[in-house]
Amino acid sequence: MKAIQTLRPVLSGLAASASLASLGGGVLFVAPERADAQGTQPSQSHLSSTVRRFDIPPGPLSDVVSALERETGIHITLAIHSIGSIHSPGVSGSFTAEQALHAMLADTGIRVRVTSPTMAVVELVPASETVEVTASTNALQTTTDVGRLPDTLQSTPQTITSISQVMIEQQQATTVDQVLQYVPGITVATGEGNGGISGDQFRIRGFDASGDIYVDGLRDFGSYVRDSFATENVMVIKGPASESFGNGTTGGVIELDSKKAHLGNASSYEVTGGTGPYGRGVFDINRQLNDTTAARIVAMGNGQDVVDRDHVYSNRWGVLASVGFGLGTDQTVVVDYFHQHSDQRPDFGVPMNSGVTGVVGVPVTELGVSRKNYYGRESDRDLMDADVATILYKGHFGDWLTLTNDTRVGHYTRDLRFTPSLCLDVSPLLSYLYGIPAGTCATDVSKGNLNTNYVIWPVGGNTPKSSGAENVTTALVRFHTLGMRHELVAGVDEYYQHASMKFYTPSGTETPGTLLNPIYQNSPGFSLVLASTGTNSRSWDVGPFISDRVWLTHQLSVSGGVRWDHYSVRGNASGTIFNAPSQFASPKASLLWEPTLHQTYYFNFARSVTPSGNNITSLSTTSSILSAQSQPNLKPQGSNLYEVGGKWSLLQDRLGATAALYRLEKNNTAYTDAITGIQTTTGDVDRVQGIELGLTGKITRAWDTQASYSLMDNKIVYSAISAFTPVSAIGNRVPYVSKNGIALWTTYDVATLIPSLHGHLLGGGGFNFRSDYFVDNANSLHIPTATTATAMLSYDLERYHLGLNVNNLTNTLAYNSAFGNGYATPVAGRTFLFTFGLRLASPRKHGGF
Incomplete structure (x- = not known):
């Protein structure tokens, strides 16, 4: 029964999916308005609704978290240690505990998940969900969104190049090989409108990577020229990565x-x-x-x-x-x-x-x-x-x-x-x-x-x-x-x-x-x-x-x-x-x-x-x-x-x-x-x-x-x-x-x-x-x-x-x-x-x- 309660949000969506037919027109080119989703995730575990006054000054997020923990009694965990260095605007004004959590993260590109009435987790929004035009494009502060690589790019001990959705849109790059044209160390056997005998054929630092293309952390098995219309961002891990991705990856991995x-x-x-x-x-x-x-x-x-x-x-x-x-x-x-x-x-x-x-x-x-x-x-x-x-x-x-x-x-x-x-x-x-x-x-x-x-x-x-x-x-x-x-x-x-x-x-x-x-x-x-x-x-x-x-x-x-x-x-x-x-x-x-x-x-x-x-x-x-x-x-x-x-x-x-x-x-x-x-x-x-x-x-x-x-x-x-x-x-x-x-x-x-x-x-x-x-x-x-x-x-x-x-x-x-x-x-x-x-x-x- 407890498992059903845990999965209730997932199960409740099955009936809602029947309304897909009502979808209306347009394409998300870049939607700044979606930034409101950052730091405002819904939760099944509600905090106290009591409104109180906060006066926590701006500073490193780790300091603001410590101060907020002392004032609210909520145990706040940083999902990734390094995000504690990110600047927080602090909390100043009258808020409920949950509102204070969100205020602490305003304009940071970070979100909070409330896991119980006394616990919350602060985490980075995955790169695939970061779409605001004016947001920082410092890729080191993003995660890979791949379960086997849980840390930020800054805390991952390997050379990684990330190409954001903003950059893809600015360049009008319509195929994956075009997206990768600004990544040194990659040579391509793909060409405009073709793909050679085996589809997209990339080499990372000179070594064949045609079988090392992944989408959402899973192998993309086919031999074809990949259009970028369904791609949010691209990451290139340079050097062997078999411990995380499996056989192959001699020169590295291309992750979409x-x-x-x-x-x-x-x-x-x-x-x-x-x-x-x-x-x-x-x-x-x-x-x-x-x-x-x-x-x-x-x-x-x-x-x-x-x-x-x-x-x-x-x-x-x-x-x-x-x-x-x-x-x-x-x-x-x-x-x-x-x-x-x-x-x-x-x-x-x-x-x-x-x-x-x-x-x-x-x-x-x-x-x-x-x-x-x-x-x-x-x-x-x-x-x-x-x-x-x-x-x-x-x-x-x-x-x-x-x-x-x-x-x-x-x-x-x-x-x-x-x-x-x-x-x-x-x-x-x-x-x-x-x-x-x-x-x-x-x-x-x-x-x-x-x-x-x-x-x-x-x-x-x-x-x-x-x-x-x-x-x-x-x-x-x-x-x-x-x-x-x-x-x-x-x-x-x-x-x-x-x-x-x-x-x-x-x-x-x-x-x-x-x-x-x-x-x-x-x-x-x-x-x-x-x-x-x-x-x-x-x-x-x-x-x-x-x-x-x-x-x-x-x-x-x-x-x-x-x-x-x-x-x-x-x-x-x-x-x-x-x-x-x-x-x-x-x-x-x-x-x-x-x-x-x-x-x-x-x-x-x-x-x-x-x-x-x-x-x-x-x-x-x-x-x-x-x-x-x-x-x-x-x-x-x-x-x-x-x-x-x-x-x-x-x-x-x-x-x-x-x-x-x-x-x-x-x-x-x-x-x-x-x-x-x-x-x-x-x-x-x-x-x-x-x-x-x-x-x-x-x-x-x-x-x-x-x-x-x-x-x-x-x-x-x-x-x-x-x-x-x-x-x-x-x-x-x-x-x-x-x-x-x-x-x-x-x-x-x-x-x-x-x-x-x-x-x-x-x-x-x-x-x-x-x-x-x-x-x-x-x-x-x-x-x-x-x-x-x-x-x-x-x-x-x-x-x-x-x-x-x-x-x-x-x-x-x-x-x-x-x-x-x-x-x-x-x-x-x-x-x-x-x-x-x-x-x-x-x-x-x-x-x-």
Whole structure:
């Protein structure tokens, strides 16, 4: 009976959900009015209603809490110790005890939960719930909203970059790869309107992270290009994180926080038009159904032709539906359903001249070929559908125990047809073996002849179908032993994946054009034939995990944890049975020193393991398992991180600064052929070490900035001779790693300088500098240094929003993706976007509609 009473707020919302049909129009672009939800959470445990006089002066929150405890007798717990440094306005005036709690937190972005008539918990609003335009964007003062990582970013001993919803909206970033463009250390194999052979393909510090994309702490199993319409904010954890997230995570983790139902009514509508042509519409409606229940729906439609890329288009639509039960209470359940459909033309970019001894290949656009040239054919297309359902439960049991139980089920389909065009020399033997015309494209280009035929490789595409399910149960326990404070995290992560795939084979002759004049139309009689058989694979993983952070003193703490994975993958590839079970541990250990509430210094060690086929829904790993039949050395990849750093909150916590020194070592490195998808383990040992600096937040109330610098000294320190690496790669640079990266995004509210101007007039922009890198371990294919810039101007007045964005302001020739077998995708040319938005919001209601 007691359990039913505890869950009553959740159960009571089930009847209210029937009123979803009454939702009205608009999309939450950014809703300042929703800030009233911060610090005003409803509770089932009421405090005394007696009104009394308070006179507690402003100061650090920890001091104000102590004074309020003395005057009211309420035991107030800070959920995260470091938030005690945040400035509180104090409490002055006549209030009830509950009103005094809220007054103490006014304008802080912090909320209070009353857990009993004599107890309350003060906690940060998760980053995914912080939406006020003028609020501080100091990411160090936010939490991850992932149960396995309970501390603020300031108290988490690892380099983490957070991209807020405000920044995403300002940049008009519509896909996840666009959101990540201002994060140094990330290279992308995605491109405008495509996504390569395996959807979004990211590399963090040079290491593949295509299987390390998470949404709300759960794996996103599919291979597709992710639109940002359903994303509240994005967090990048750099370096191994297997102890928290499971196998993989060699370079790090990309964590997306989805938009969720919340208390209060809010809606907005946004339309964007631009060059290309480009058109996009998003609406977002949130409705409170009763005191603890709300529903939200977000929908998106997008259509564009990519500027300066002939024949490349990207059309997609999507919807996110979210219902929250027990909101604002100690027991919450959020149920989400996500669907995205995409219809686009894959863009593998332009060829790189490759294979000529002594010649380092570059994209042919660096030699005079037009960036507009498209080397695919009219039959190329990419149809994708993703359907994902998620249930997130979170329960607070007093101030010592928090339980979360999160479940996701996803189904993904794709029909990809493409034409891989390369610039290499084809000998008579290769011509005979592969049935392609002999040619000397690479040699001709090295001699300055661009009017030469390129090579069409005889691969036609695939039709992957995949599904996955995951459940993560986590307990966060706070307690004391022998006078020392503990924060224990323990749980179990279980997931299952299934993937099947058939392949297209070209039939008929496809006559290639020249680099200067590619042929877009298919040759007469050409077709793609879908094979009757393909690959079919399944994988399972059970990973219990435990970690404990222990405060040895008020300032000094140690943290240690481990996850033990039991992983198995098996299946059938065109009649060949494969099976690859494995067990491995992923440890992590940290030392933290916090001399003040505004400073953190740390040392961190972490190890990750990537087994064969760790993400079977990606073509590369499904095919790589099959290739293991002839590769007995296909062992798990492992990586070790050593990092020492500091984090500081400045200017009354408005501005956050970070600095870190790190070394990341990876052994048994594997490389993936982006055409065939086959993964080859080379035995290479890679080392990436360097410095990363960051700045995030408000320099003044009107001036907002996010800036970072990354130095990555990188080298292959061991290389085994093999068919893949016939010449030792020792001493070469690690593929996909730029030694230097600088990113800056900044805005200023010009309206603060003009007294007669109402609203917010933001002007700003940013630039992204990335030094050169190689795309193969032989260092024979090279992407040059590039700097791209973006500018924006927006005006917000009451419920209206107007915006102008200019992407690639200087019309720079740069590349947003590159592939190790010889092609790179140019970024879109200078693009103008015009946005109009309308927002409506009302305060949180009591008693539903």
